[in-house]
Amino acid sequence: MTDTTFDRAFGPRAWLAEKIFLGMPLGAYLRSLLTPANALVALILVPGIPAVIYRFVYGIGAASNLTQANPWGLWIGLDVMSGVALAAGGFTIATLVHVLGLRAYQPIVRPAILTGFLGYLFVVIGLMADLGRPWKLPVPMVYSFGTGSVMFEVGWCVALYLTVLALEFSPAAFEWLGLRKLREWALKLTLALTILGLCLSTLHQSSLGALFLMMPHRVHPLWYSGFLPIFFFVSAIAAGIAMVIVESALSHHAFGSRVAAGSHAQLDTITLGLARAGALVLFAYFFLRLQGLVDGGRFDLLNTPYGYWFLFELLGFVLAPAVLFGLASRQRRPVLARWVAGWTVLGIVVNRLNLSVITFNWNAAERYLPSAMEILISATIITIGVMAFRWIVNRMPVLRDDPAFPPAH
Numbered sequence: 001m002t003d004t005t006f007d008r009a010f011g012p013r014a015w016l017a018e019k020i021f022l023g024m025p026l027g028a029y030l031r032s033l034l035t036p037a038n039a040l041v042a043l044i045l046v047p048g049i050p051a052v053i054y055r056f057v058y059g060i061g062a063a064s065n066l067t068q069a070n071p072w073g074l075w076i077g078l079d080v081m082s083g084v085a086l087a088a089g090g091f092t093i094a095t096l097v098h099v100l101g102l103r104a105y106q107p108i109v110r111p112a113i114l115t116g117f118l119g120y121l122f123v124v125i126g127l128m129a130d131l132g133r134p135w136k137l138p139v140p141m142v143y144s145f146g147t148g149s150v151m152f153e154v155g156w157c158v159a160l161y162l163t164v165l166a167l168e169f170s171p172a173a174f175e176w177l178g179l180r181k182l183r184e185w186a187l188k189l190t191l192a193l194t195i196l197g198l199c200l201s202t203l204h205q206s207s208l209g210a211l212f213l214m215m216p217h218r219v220h221p222l223w224y225s226g227f228l229p230i231f232f233f234v235s236a237i238a239a240g241i242a243m244v245i246v247e248s249a250l251s252h253h254a255f256g257s258r259v260a261a262g263s264h265a266q267l268d269t270i271t272l273g274l275a276r277a278g279a280l281v282l283f284a285y286f287f288l289r290l291q292g293l294v295d296g297g298r299f300d301l302l303n304t305p306y307g308y309w310f311l312f313e314l315l316g317f318v319l320a321p322a323v324l325f326g327l328a329s330r331q332r333r334p335v336l337a338r339w340v341a342g343w344t345v346l347g348i349v350v351n352r353l354n355l356s357v358i359t360f361n362w363n364a365a366e367r368y369l370p371s372a373m374e375i376l377i378s379a380t381i382i383t384i385g386v387m388a389f390r391w392i393v394n395r396m397p398v399l400r401d402d403p404a405f406p407p408a409h
Contacts, residue, residue, distance in 0.1 A: 048380030070368035079126025081352035088240030090116020117165035157204035220359035225292035239348040245341035268334040275337035282322035317347025
């Protein structure tokens, strides 16, 4: 085989049919898209894409309920804060396999990295929806170079880590394209990229928490703590583990034909191992949050509506899944572990929304509620991300090795 799929025996038309249209003629491929799932996607995207255009044409004030008093809303809390945390599975699993040498988790490295890459890519898109003027996004990263701004550090780390994730996933893309030499070159960078990704993730995951340290007057005292950077980093690891469990389960169900034979039993073993790790991380996170509560000393606020919600988050979304993850691992119940992982993912989203939306400006007279267009734009961004994941998995060797190439171990 040559170093490129564009050779005389495999011209552009055949390449499109094989690589893009899944081996079908264009008409058959278009007919295959007429499914209930795609109909649901269309229900979101048909109004959603015009809503995105409307936001950029008429401005943030016309599309959202954000104000000078409430400058952060759903796009920051869900698309950015939650998205960055849930995309942490990429560096978590890559570190387990390539740095710690836990080769049993090799089958889920590529899906985890793809989820991380798309997660960060659509975090940037969500951030552009909030900031506007996307063509000026790189300007602060250059104009403010050398400053001590937390956002400057987050911007550079996210941009660099997005590049690292693209390079980490590139061997799968090169296999799809038949580019052997480039694949070999990319594989040689695996360890260095993994270590760099771990360093960058440690920096920006914690720095997102550090943003709130500058706003003690806006963050509710029960959620405010000097340990917020540590909370964000540790909870991101838990989020990454949980998200990988959820994504793996959904992928094996939705893309059964793309999964290697016998991998379902292997996935159960991997899921139980991740559940054990999730239990340890969540228990650590729970006791860190308790330390933050003690350090803040505002026990009087626990007997208030916000206090009840704080306790529900801490006990229901942190302690309960920690215990259930341990139970699932000990009793070897992968199905329970998957349900608990879904609950953990929800809990991380709730935590990020609590900090940036729900309890943000908790004592202000003006309260924020997202507009219908904000919700629609967020749903559109998430839907396009899911569709991009599906498109890639259906074409590239993500859930199983390409038999034309040696295993990328």
